[in-house]
């Protein structure tokens with residue numbers, strides 16, 4: 001093993017000389033700016049400008065900034081689903097960080113999968129690293145009403161299908177919604193993962209949620225560039241910052257902000273890279289009893305711009321300070337809790353006081369039962385309270401194509417008490433575990449005014465989506481999980497308070513059934529082949545089995 005690119009340790013020349021802090025380099029530190037800017041990722045398209053501010057900060061602190069374009073994933077552009085490529089992005093970024101002569105890295109992300117992929121890579125290569133989240137877009141209005149990305153698209157598209165909104169008005173609402181640069185302005189996955197990056201301690205304080213067009217984002221990016229040089233000097237690496245305490249902080253934050261269910265899969269994958277024993281049950285255990293304090297779509301009313309104006313993430317964290325790990329460090333070298341002292345709430349209708357929460361218990365619930373022996377998740381904050389205990393007849397779809405072909409048929413035997421089941425959409429089954437778990441409701445029920453039903457799948461859902469939706473059922477149907485055994489007409493019982501998801505069939509009856517074959521055609525080659533052969537189930541973070549863990553920053557051989 002050689003360490004050609006890595007800084008050399010210089011021991012103090014004399015025993016009585018002050019010991020230099022951390023590492024000393026023979027040259028100015030090389031700071032990569034891992035940049036996910038791309039015209040095909042509109043949410044991250046402005047990151048080149050942010051990168052210039054980071055580079056200025058690196059220069060100011062005496063480092064050498066090096067722009068490193070990395071794999072970018074645009075949620076709305078990439079097919080069949082950006083999640084299929086998250087692990088590819090993480091793998092490519094990790095290898096380029098290791099292979100190039102760099103000492104530290106600033107990670108620029110925004111759209112849903114980009115921050116998770118960057119953090120997974122940084123965790124595995126373990127070079128000093130700091131995140132700059134690209135920030136949400138500004139609030140757009142349509143017919144005088146603020147619109148939330150994703151959340152209002154789901155809502156208004158149901159109105160189009162119900163016949164209460166024209167297609168033309170729907171398209172106008174869409175262009176009103178996307179008003180500025182930045183990522184989705186709801187508490188979807190992008191906003192959630194920015195907050196997770198800060199709660200984990202991997203950003204400068206107060207940056208999560210800074211709107212993309214806000215000049216303060218560039219100032220904080222410059223500060224981050226300076227900090228990156230300090231991280232190298234101090235040898236402060238992801239493995240010293242990302243601990244079980246910082247994951248605790250992330251889970252508490254996830255509940256308090258009403259964040260995306262996708263964070264569960266991403267945090268499990270990041271923890272897996274670090275060898276931290278984080279399990280699905282930790283989300284329920286740690287998140288239970290954490291109040292929902294942020295009144296943002298999809299769990300509430302407002303948008304990211306409102307949260308920033310109301311005091312931002314630090315004000316939220318200050319309200320739940322006693323639930324946070326007091327020792328979990330951040331990239332600044334100080335514990336997260338010490339960075340909350342000055343944080344104030346300026347608008348209590350957006351960020352609620354601890355004594356007056358939106359919901360007293362907002363954690364993501366982890367369900368088990370004979371339909372999901374390895375677990376499934378539901379976000380009670382975005383569900384209909386009256387459906388959290390429900391017993392209904394299954395209506396089963398074997399694929400999204402099957403769903404689209406039959407859902408709106410007048411002959412579909414379904415009513416509002418039915419439980420819609422979609423299978424074949426897990427990590428291996430689709431492949432890539434797409435965001436289809438919030439499946440649309442049958443047109444004839446929409447016409448009756450029904451707007452929510454219990455839905456169960458092995459898929460994910462967009463962080464911007466809502467409804468009484470059970471997701472990530474594991475093991476998935478494509479590998480013979482029990483969802484593959486359910487038939488239309490079976491009785492499904494959801495009991496969120498008891499954390500149960502069952503079909504009313506005995507173990508013997510289930511054992512006698514043949515699993516439905518819902519696997520996608522096996523790809524002969526390429527990434528999809530590698531992915532299907534190696535992807536783990538959702539309850540393990542859906543990483544590839546051989547990417548779990550860390551290889552550090554050492555290169556194996558010289559190039560000549």
Ligand code: FES
Pocket residue numbers: 043074075076110111112149183184188190
């Ligand atoms: Fe990029 Fe929503 S589409 S964050």
Ligand code: MG
Pocket residue numbers: 075112150188189190462463464
């Ligand atoms: Mg999304």
